[in-house]
Amino acid sequence: MLKRILLGLAGLIVLLVVVVVGRTLMVPVAAPVEAGAAGSVDAERAARRLAEAVRFETISHQRGAAADDLARSDAAMTGFRDWLGATYPAFTAAASREIFGGHSLLYTWAGTDASLDPVLLMSHLDVVPIAPGTEDQWEQAPFAGTIADGYVWGRGTIDTKASLVAMVEAADMLAAQGFQPTRTILFAFGHDEEIGGGTGNKVIAETLQQRGVKLHWVNDEGGVIGHGLLPGVTTPVAMIGVAEKGSISLDIVAYSKGGHSSMPSPAAQTAIGRLARALERIGEAPFEARVDGATRGMIESLAPAVPFMQRMVYANLWLFEPVVRRVMAGSPASAAQLQTTIAPTIVEGGNKENVLPPQARAVVNFRIHPRDNAESIIEHVREAVDDPEVSIEPLDGIREASTVSNVEGDGYRLLTQVIGESFPGTIVAPYLVVGGTDSRHYLPITDNVFRFIPIHMGPEDMARFHGTNERVSVANMGEAVAFYIRLMEALNATEGQ
Ligand SMILES: [Zn+2]
8 A cells, every 4th residue: 555655656756857857848948149230220320329318417306406407407308309300300300299298209100001009119318317426436427428448428328318319210210211110109208207207208198098099019118138137047138027016105103192201101002112013013914925927927938048957947837936936035126026015214203312202103115016006005004003003094106016018919029029130049038127117107008018128237237227337338229229120120010910
């Protein structure tokens, strides 16, 4: 009897091994990297134009900024707009332009077939300021538009004037050759993306909706071509954001009687004690974490690019999902891909050392995973805190998570194809964007939002993004222009799909 059970067990184990190894071997291994062909594109010219674009200090300021800062940005935005017209005459003649919120631009390059829903390509005009005190650490002045050592240096190169210049350069070259899109191509360049897009892309999206426009698909900033950004992955990976997280901040206020500190209630019943306990309870009640949706798609897409043992795990998530989940939970960046995150950001209470404050307050920011929503988060937190003396209310500015775009549809397929042609040997992977982009404003008029720019980034480039010594290589500008040319041509080739 025992022997039979053991034999049965051994049989099962053999079967399991066969399935796991079989699934692993079925994963096609990545081809070696070849140089991308930029075709007839003039990389130097594209780089020079990016350098010119950098010289417009198109910083977007929060409300309440100094009047002369606002005026300077205003002039820079106008200058940039005029520069686009002067630099790209074929494109700006072929496409009609509308201005929203003062400076956001919507170009419509009308297609020959008006029955097809337009595609929308996005970028933004604005850039973030230079962090005070870091000016001296720039190898090239941030707004000088310097080309040196094979790079265009300056604020906004990565985020995201490189993609803007590349797509307009591509469209201008095509327009000059008499190319006309079959499907209308819209270009939306917001002027306030870095401060929420409330007067730019939000208004453009509302206007399009009022006009009854539905978008076939949208591509915005988000993912890049990563080099060495993922553990075990040596091939370049083009990350396409297929969903983005939402955000909600909860105002958590604990109440108590107050009074003199010489005769306190037990510490746990003071306002500060209650607040501390509430925060501890929230921290001890993490949100559901799973390798599913966009994150699962990412892991599965990476399988061809990782060593055999790792591939065995990635190709068999049906079995190893808990293992992958545990490894990913180990670092904040990958943990954010799995679940709604919890970040206490403000705490305040009391103003005198010998007075018990009648209330103490904290703000906790949650980045909402697409499987959760604002309402479920409030409920989860109230349940976890479980204290009638603690009020929990949402602050303004709730942003729900986006839907997850279809990776089987036209948009993703086309991007994957063009990435393959432009950057041979690159693996394409979907992923969940943990920050916010302006593309969310278009979710009411499309089911397919993708977030990818054809810019290479390695581990040491991550700090340049919104940081010091932001730069994009001259060669990369050539590749990026070629990418957008192929994308627009491929759109025509797949006309009617
Ligand atoms: Zn950006």
